[in-house]
Every structure is written in structure tokens, then in C-alpha cells.
Amino acid sequence: MQKLKQHKEIITYAVAMAFLLLILRFLEYRFLILQHEFEIYAGIIAILFLLFGIWLSSKIRKPKVETVFIEKEIKIFKNDFIINEKAISTLKISPRELEVLSLMAKGLSNQEIADSLFVSLNTIKTHSSNLLEKLDAKRRTQAIENAKKLQILAPTLE
Amino acid sequence: MQKLKQHKEIITYAVAMAFLLLILRFLEYRFLILQHEFEIYAGIIAILFLLFGIWLSSKIRKPKVETVFIEKEIKIFKNDFIINEKAISTLKISPRELEVLSLMAKGLSNQEIADSLFVSLNTIKTHSSNLLEKLDAKRRTQAIENAKKLQILAPTLE
DNA sequence: TTTTCTCTCATCCTTTCGTATGATTTTAGT
């Protein structure tokens, strides 16, 4: 059954061919006796097979495949920021330090950070110092820049 | 002459057709006398016109074009950062100040900025002070943050 | 020519930041 389906086209052509030959036979026995009708008979055959050829051709011919590449632009927003947890753990930055770091990046002073976290200025200074060392920075501005490059901090976007 | 060229194909088909009919005639006079050879004659006509039909079809018919659309994904990273010229002009930030600002954002100290711009530390301090006032900031970290929010500086992306 | 702007540099002073060091307390894991 599957093979029948696979060779469906070939079978179709074969049937069509057989049908044409049958017509041929029919015409042969019908008109052969009448000698003078031969030209008409030949003409019919010619037209018939001409048409058959045209039809066959359209079926047989493989369609030209034209491949068109549609360039689909996929905009990737670099805003889909994912915190680089690995960097944080490898640099051994503690949660509290990270907290301080993010407030630093917002432009707060040590005193302001201390106030908002309800700890002393000295505590923030210690965190700050540790952060600078862990982030290999000499200044807080550099620390912030490095942290953003390492995707430890989200980029500042409007 | 031009018309000849324009109808070149049609003429070709006409000539081919005429040629085939000529063969038909020839075969007619050649084999008609021999009655028993009629089947062969009919077969030849059939094959001939079948082939002619196929050939004709291939010439006449427009080639079947099957268009295959393939979506090609093009990743576009959207860090298409555009400097907010308006903000710069409304805040009256001078080119030199902008230069200092961008170096600041990279984490350089005033001394390092002075060295890289071949000016004195005092000059950079002046620029820095002016920048802080223009950007409504109390600290350089805040100035940088504000500048990035105003799209005066590009965001830090890896 | 005069004015304005930008860039430059300086001085004095204050504030903030950063380093070094030590100590206490809490939390979490062994």
C-alpha cells in the first residue's frame, strides 16, 4: 500500500498512456476500414499525443527551486542584564559588600550609605576598602566601572 | 527586422510545426501503401508528437518557480547608544569637560586625567567642579551616574 | 573693538575617600 502511494505519479502516467493507446486502438478499428479517412485519423493521433506531451511535460518537469533568504532581525537588548553570580563568588564579594557597591554606583557618599544601611561610617569604609581590593581598583569610580564590566552591577540605562 | 526578433519564438514553433507536418506527409506517402505497416506509422506519429508536445511545453510554459523562504536570524545587539546632544547643550557642558567626564567614568583619578590630557591637576579640578555643578552632583560618582542617565555618557557594557 | 566663552592654572581650605590595623559580635558550617 505504501509503495502504491510512493509510485502514485508513475502509475498515473502509465494509466494515462494506456488510456491513450486504447483510444488509438479504438480509432484504428473504427476508421481503418475507411482508407480515405486516414489523414483525419493521423491528425487526431498527432493532436492527442501533442496535448498528452504537453500535459506530461508539465507533470514531469521539476519545479525550479528558488531559495529566498529572509533576513529576520532579532534585536537583542543588552538590557536583559543577568547578574554574574560566578564573578561575585570568585571575587568573594559578600552580600553586604554588594549592597554597599550598588549604593556606591548610585553616587552615594560613604556617610549616606552608612545612614541608609543604619551602620556607622567606619563600617562602610571597611566594606569600601574590601571592595576596592576585591575589584582590583584604586578608586570607587574604578570599582564601579569594573563591577559593571564584570556584570556584577547593572548598567546605568535611562 | 525588429519584429522578426520579437516574434522569434513564435516563428521557431511555427517552423517546427511545419517540419513535423512535413514528416507526417512524407511518412504518409512512404508507408500508406503498405497497409500492414500502419500501426508502426501511427506509433511513430504518436511518439513524434508526444516528444514535440513535451519540447513545446518546455518552451512555452513559464518555468515553474518554487520559492522557498528561509528565515535567517540576524542578531542585532542593541547598544546603539546615541549621545544626547541636547542634554549636553542645555547643561552647557563644554567639549573639554565632556572629555574629562568620560575619563572620570573610566575610573581615572584627577591626576591621571591631567596626565593623559597634558594639563595641570588644577585644571582638571576646575573642570571637575564645573561638571559637578552642571550635572547637579555632589560627588564624581553621582555625576557619572547622572550623565549616564541623561545619555551623555555611554553605559558600561562588557 | 569689545564682549563672551572656553580653557587654562593657581591658592587656600574643607570634606571625603582610602589604608592599615585591631577588635567584637553574629552567623553558618564542621
Next chain:
DNA sequence: ACTAAAATCATACGAAAGGATGAGAGAAAA
């Protein structure tokens, strides 16, 4: 119970950063 890491706080000093102010040089606009 012991240990290690984290968080807290402190003191003291030195290094940057920031504020206020004045001033000179050069270019461009009025």
C-alpha cells in the same frame, strides 16, 4: 564546641576630591 566567614565598629593618617575665588590667554561672536 570549634572554626571560618561576615559584619560590625574604631582610631589615625595620608591621599584624593571638592569648593571658592581669582586670573590670564586665545578664539569666536557681537
